[in-house]
Amino acid sequence: MKELIKEAALILKRSRFTTAFTGAGISVESGIPSFRGSGGLWEKYDPGVLDLQHFMHDPAGSWVVIKEIFYDFFGMAKPNKAHLVLARMEKEGLLGRIVTQNIDNLHQEAGSLLLSEFHGNSKKLKCLQCHREYHPGQISLDHFPPTCVECGGILKPGFVFFGEGIPQVPLAEAYEAASISDVFLIIGTTGEVMPANQIPFMAKEYGAVIIEVNPEPSNYTDKITDIFLQGKATVVMEQLERQLFPAALDDDQDGIN
Ligand code: APR
Numbered sequence: 116m117k118e119l120i121k122e123a124a125l126i127l128k129r130s131r132f133t134t135a136f137t138g139a140g141i142s143v144e145s146g147i148p149s150f151r152g153s154g155g156l157w158e159k160y161d162p163g164v165l166d167l168q169h170f171m172h173d174p175a176g177s178w179v180v181i182k183e184i185f186y187d188f189f190g191m192a193k194p195n196k197a198h199l200v201l202a203r204m205e206k207e208g209l210l211g212r213i214v215t216q217n218i219d220n221l222h223q224e225a226g227s228l229l230l231s232e233f234h235g236n237s238k239k240l241k242c243l244q245c246h247r248e249y250h251p252g253q254i255s256l257d258h259f260p261p262t263c264v265e266c267g268g269i270l271k272p273g274f275v276f277f278g279e280g281i282p283q284v285p286l287a288e289a290y291e292a293a294s295i296s297d298v299f300l301i302i303g304t305t306g307e308v309m310p311a312n313q314i315p316f317m318a319k320e321y322g323a324v325i326i327e328v329n330p331e332p333s334n335y336t337d338k339i340t341d342i343f344l345q346g347k348a349t350v351v352m353e354q355l356e357r358q359l360f361p362a363a364l365d366d367d368q369d370g371i372n
Pocket residue numbers: 137138139140141143144149150151152155216217234302303304305306307308328329330331332333346347348349
């Protein structure tokens with residue numbers, strides 16, 4: 116593994132434009148369960164609660180489960196080492212964009228700016244009638260469905276439901292990133308959900324080197340992954356950081372800074 120980490124770090128340091136493509140797995144060590152696999156959210160909850168038709172038919176019923184998953188649970192999570200290393204790579208010019216499938220806001224909280232949220236963000240609520248936006252803290256989630264202060268319309272979480280279109284801006288940014296990246300760093304995703312899961316395949320077609328971080332093989336591993344760094348995101352990203360920024364880390368360790 117150590118050799119693979121060194122090889123990956125060399126490729127990342129030489130890359131003209133690197134994109135990170137992240138999924139639920141990068142937030143597992145922040146306490147947010149993934150969707151699939153043992154202990155995943157879809158073992159406990161019916162993914163149908165995130166189906167747009169279902170929500171429109173029964174917003175109150177959908178909101179009961181949505182609050183439990185995305186507002187009670189997600190609310191306490193903090194960025195972990197993997198999020199922080201990606202933010203540092205961006206700051207040091209080694210990362211041109213993050214395309215994330217996640218809606219937990221942890222990349223922003225880690226300090227990442229060059230970010231495309233393919234599935235939107237749970238930290239926004241939108242009125243279905245007047246399109247006014249709210250932060251969850253502005254709205255009481257004690258009654259369902261929550262309604263707009265202005266017009267009384269039903270509020271929907273600001274993330275993409277199954278059956279709902281991908282927001283145009285992150286979609287365009289993701290396609291552009293796939294076409295210009297010479298390295299694609301895939302972290303913590305099964306690659307099961309369309310159309311997000313096509314982005315790494317597009318990058319590969321455009322000639323990107325694919326580096327993947329996951330404790331388990333995914334839909335990419337045997338198909339397009341060039342370097343498979345098998346392990347948890349925080350462990351692998353910490354090892355990668357030591358290779359990418361050795362001097363700074365030594366100084367830190369000596370307590371100079
Ligand atoms: N570090 C890195 N990867 C991990 C870790 C970890 N500590 N723990 C689990 N994983 C990996 C799993 O092996 C799996 O490949 O994270 C992945 C999680 O897969 P999913 O739960 O399918 O999450 P994701 O691929 O992001 O799902 C895509 O599906 O339900 C929709 O909209 C939702 O954005 C989500 C989309």
